[in-house]
Amino acid sequence: MNVHPLIKKILGYMRNKYIAASVLFFVWICFFDRNDLVSEMKLVYKINKLKTERSYFQKQTDAATEDLKELQTNPANLEKFAREKYLMKRDNEDVYVIVDQNNKLLDTLHVVVK
Numbered sequence: 001m002n003v004h005p006l007i008k009k010i011l012g013y014m015r016n017k018y019i020a021a022s023v024l025f026f027v028w029i030c031f032f033d034r035n036d037l038v039s040e041m042k043l044v045y046k047i048n049k050l051k052t053e054r055s056y057f058q059k060q061t062d063a064a065t066e067d068l069k070e071l072q073t074n075p076a077n078l079e080k081f082a083r084e085k086y087l088m089k090r091d092n093e094d095v096y097v098i099v100d101q102n103n104k105l106l107d108t109l110h111v112v113v114k
Contacts, residue, residue, distance in 0.1 A: 067081070
């Protein structure tokens, strides 16, 4: 039987029960355990994704807090805010909303009807 010398060398090492047990333990931990490498990598990916979402929502919260503070301290901006954010209008006005191809708000146009 003609066996490659590298395979003979590996089989020679595997005859040692401590090395064989160590290899078996390593394979078990890496692939078959409840906390295997694949699960750990998925969890790390999920943690990074959640951190990114957390920073996004923190920025959104900070912007909303700033808007609230601006509305509470300056009542003149209240009407401007309502017109821009919620597209509110007066009784004698028409509002035209300009959006891009992705339905993203670009501008609003308030026209007074007489």
